[in-house]
Amino acid sequence: MSANNSLDQTDWKTVGFTHVEYPKGDFIGFILAWSSLFPFFVLSGFVTHIYFRREIHTISFFAGIFLNEGVNLVLKYIVREPRPTSPHTVSNLEYGWPSSHSQFTWFFVTYIIFFIYFRSHSSNSMIELIWKHSMTAVCILTACVVAFSRYYLQYHNFNQVLWGSFFGVVLGTGWFVFTHVILSPFFQTVVTLEICEFLMIRDSTLIPNIMWFEYTTSRQESRTRRKMVSKKVQ
Template identity: 50%
Template sequence: MLVGCFTLILFRRDLHTISFLVGNGLCEGINLILKNIVKESRPMVRAYQYTDYGMPSSHSQMAWFFAAYTILFVLFRLHHNRDSVFEMLWKVSTLLSVVVMAALVMYSRVYLLYHSWAQVLVGAVLGVVLGVSWFAVVHLLLSPFFPIVVSMSVFELLMIRDTSLIPNILWFEYTNARTENRTRSRKLVPMKSQ
């Protein structure tokens, strides 16, 4: 997952993506601290496990962190055409998908005997609380400073960008790429005929 996040940051270079990765790191750090405080063993001890502590489940916590953050991001940040049936359908399907995936991760940890139900439920609650909290921090506290951050020379050099004011980044990038392709193809036609 870490490789995927870094790849996403490398290609997106967006402060929201970077903020999400920071939130993931904080969530994982909190989980590690809690495991070493609670020190509750797993239902089945395996010889090859890194740690024998299972409370709270880090997989469950991270899955529900992702689900909570994604749900809030879709509901509060992505809005293009609110009256569109298609937009409502893809939002509902996205929200249901992340909830189902988080629930499947939670169930799989119990099914494989890596965690008890109590461990995955505590992980889920903690993940939701941290996901909601981190979204609030990013959306309410950090986002107002994003324009200042991206105007700094080091962030300009790294081509870090802020897409906070764009209501639907997917639509924005799609229409801009389509317009740019049309412009470039018109420029290429006269060059090919010479």
């Protein structure tokens, strides 16, 4: 008996307040169901990061996410391939090719990997190389788990997951190149616009190590203000 046939004969349970279902009592299915929520965690993280950081590069990355989703939606309504027959209690009427979860996750992960190797601060030290390779491994593993979850939980067949992953990698690569070759040279000009100054949108592209820059700047500002307070007290 195949794995899918075994799952057909089990009860399905939703994850919390979501509509993602997994076979009741299946711990692996439970973990994979939670992994299917990865895109929602990413989107909430984007919104939070953009609100607090106001970084134009992050905004551009976020725009790429929406472009990727738009391409996925267009492809689905062109091909109109149905999802596999499944025993889910909550029916999904959306078309299945390509898998949007797989495409979203691989777009995000591909862009992040390129950013790690080509945009993040590099000192060529052994520790930093280990960090980069480790982060890349985590990204790839995460994308594989999310993509596999859609097949395991019978939301998509293997072909839909495979093509969703392929389009995600291609679009993630393309958007990274487009952002850093075409858009980045204009970031400095864009952030000087009145609307960007009003919204406090900034560009940190030319700062090699933004974390170190912000750390040293905040320390210097803190010291300056402490001295000012000390003089007032005296």
